[in-house]
Amino acid sequence: MCAKVVLTADQGSFTSYSGVSTLGYVACMPARLVPRILMDKVFTPPQESDRRGEALRAPYALRKIEAALHYGGIDDVIVSPPGDLERVVGEDTKVLGISVHDPYGMSPVSTKLTMIFGGGPSWTAEFFSELSQKVSQLKKKYGFKVFVGGPAAWQIGMNRPEWVDLVFNGEAEEDLPGLVLMGIEGKDLPRNFTGKNPPVSKIPKIIKPSRFGEVQVTRGCPRGCQFCSITPETFRSIPMEDILEEVKLNLNSGEKSIELLTDDILLYGSQRLVTNHDAVVNLFSSVRKAGAEQIYFPHISSPAVLDSPRTVMELSEIAEYHKYRAEAPVVGLESGSERILRKYMNGKPFPWKPADWKNVILDSTPILNDAYITPCYTMTVGFEDETDEDVEQSIDLVQSIIDNRYRAWIFPLAVIPMTSSRLRGKPFPMIDKLPGKYWELLYIAWSYDLKMSREMLPEMTKRMGNSVSRHIVNLMTDRIFSRIGGIFKELAESHGQKAYEFSDINLNSTIGFLKSIYWLGLASISGS
């Protein structure tokens, strides 16, 4: 008997990235530049499943949907990796739900990496295309309804495949169960639906283990940047009892570390963007007491760090970041231009002003470093009215980080006018339209990133369970990064025109395949 409702995602999202989530960024590279064998074995290996085809651990978003359906009275649900679809989908299947993260390679990271390396589909787009073919064939055979939702549902809205019945935007808990019931009963469905934001009391707890021990602690962000799809009115903190139940469920399943999902860990329990020291410290100590050996979080914001350095130090002590020095959350640095900040992200520096932004960054970075945290700074470049003068100010800020020798990665990304953000309708970035200075910024940042990666990656990859994969990643990073350094220099000198010359490189060709075998072999010899 097959499940009535099947939930899945493409291989670029339904994976544990060999234990290091940052390796997921490799899937944003043009597919022709990263051999398939390395994606399957190292960067995005398929998630394990049981004999029935059910994932042992699944991305948190799918687990949350599964829980919402469960509490909505729908229990015949299975969460399965894409490779198991043929086994779990059958005559009884009425609804197939797909969570999408970057189906057409239009996310900021994919856009940047495909643009500067000569174009072509990213691995994220390739994986979605593979899933697309599979779903289309299965749908023809069994006639189920297909729902697509998730953070990149906006991309599907821009180019809708014919096999999609319903594109679901927004949060799922309030409205999705009713729509799935309609799908099960064969009723007519709306083509598009935007879900309401539930109060925390209506956000159900997951009922099966999530990948990386992921547990959500906040939803939304009050800062209101225009390029971001997260709106100020959506901010909520999840109650401690619910968090701890999910933490225990993951730990009881054998997970050792917990990843606290949030857009800013220092927002936990806050009101009006004032850090709630006690709530954050209580969160970390409770998770630790529950038995988590390691605690990670994906995002933190610079103004909050500067607002409450003692909170940062205390959470670092509780999580013992000094032991493994691998905490590297994404932090929005965005721009060094006061004008750009004021116009597009006025609330970002709160409680400081856009004019203070440079100091906020330069004063908060050493606080993070003292707490053994290495920020992955992301920058947004290419607003339609951005000039070389604005980028010059961004270069000045980045250069100050470098001159101070702060530990940080810096990634200048092209701004994407997501249809779910307030920049919808603006043009997408193109090489010839970016400010000329962007390429200089990219080169300076990349050179520093290379230095950081050489220092930090051996520490970070200690989390990888498989020593062969660990060696491959470290070896490849060193070799590939060394070569890429020259590429960024040429891009800077040619104002990006050099990118067009990279479009002929294809490492999925025979020679690329042989190189991959060589890397795998070399790594397994030296890694065993």
Ligand code: SF4
């Ligand atoms: S601070 Fe980050 S999460 Fe919050 S609105 Fe701005 S970009 Fe989005």
